Amino acid sequence: VNMSEGIEKIMIQLHESLDDEVLSQLHIAPNVYPPEDFAEMDKWKELGINAVEFDLEVMDPAYFNAICPGKSKAYPFEYWKEAQETAVEIFGRGRGVFQSMVSGIEPMSSLVEGVEERISKGIYSAPLVFVPTPGSPYEQFRPPNAQWFVETNEKIADIYFRYADTLDVNLLTDNRPGFTRVGLSYPLIIFRDEMARRLQEEGKFPPGLPSQDFIE
Known part of the structure; x- marks a missing residue:
């Protein structure tokens, strides 16, 4: 079963x-590899898919080749x-196309610049905090300190506030269920x-x- 056939079976169900x-009311977004024929994404939309996730993981192409x-x-x-x-043209700017990324692997500059370049094209990035999992190939990789993550995420928040009004749906005020819903605390994002x-x-x-009273 190829990817499009799998998506079709799931949507039929x-x-x-x-x-x-x-x-x-659902935000249906498969996390998949890109199709060989981009026209397949038009078929996905016809089936009821309203977003896609193509994860780059990192924003520096040299790191992409090494890490992925x-x-x-x-x-x-x-x-x-x-x-x-191409997916932005089909599913829209912001909620329509997004990617997860790993922050703490590549330099702050390439990560932040990459996030801004992607959101300028309508692609939402969710930077996950790198965790060196025991037993993994990167268990000995030393992640940045807490201040690095604080500074990086402040810069990324600046970017999203700057570009919020350029998207089909303002991600800062969108309260529909789905990956981009602001306010749901998650330790890795x-x-x-x-x-x-x-x-x-x-x-x-x-x-x-949800109430954000826990945020000081």
Whole structure:
């Protein structure tokens, strides 16, 4: 079964299990490799997919080749970026296309510059905190200190506030269920807490989100 066939089977099951009103409220976003034919993404949208996730993991192409040998063997770095940009044309800017990234592997400058370059194209990035898992190839890799992560995530929050109004849906005020929902604290994506803190400080915290009283 190829990727598109797998997506079609899943969407058929969802349509059989849920009514159209419920489906319309879901943020359905497969985390997959880009298709060989970008036109396949139009078919995904017809099936009810409303977003895609193509994870670059890092923003420096040299790090991509070293850290992600499987992904770089499947497709070169620029192909992944082209797939993301094509997906923006199909699914929209912001909620339509996103990627998870690992912060703490590459230099702060390439990570932050890469996040801004991607959001300028309508691609949302969620930087996960690098954790050297015991038993993994990177268990001896020393991550940056806490101040590095604080500074990095403050810079990324600055970027998202700067570009918020350029997206199809303002990610700072969107309170629908889904990956981009601001306010749900998650220890590996700490920039969301920084965004929520700033929104609360400005009295702009979206309605319907969990209380942020724990944020000081």
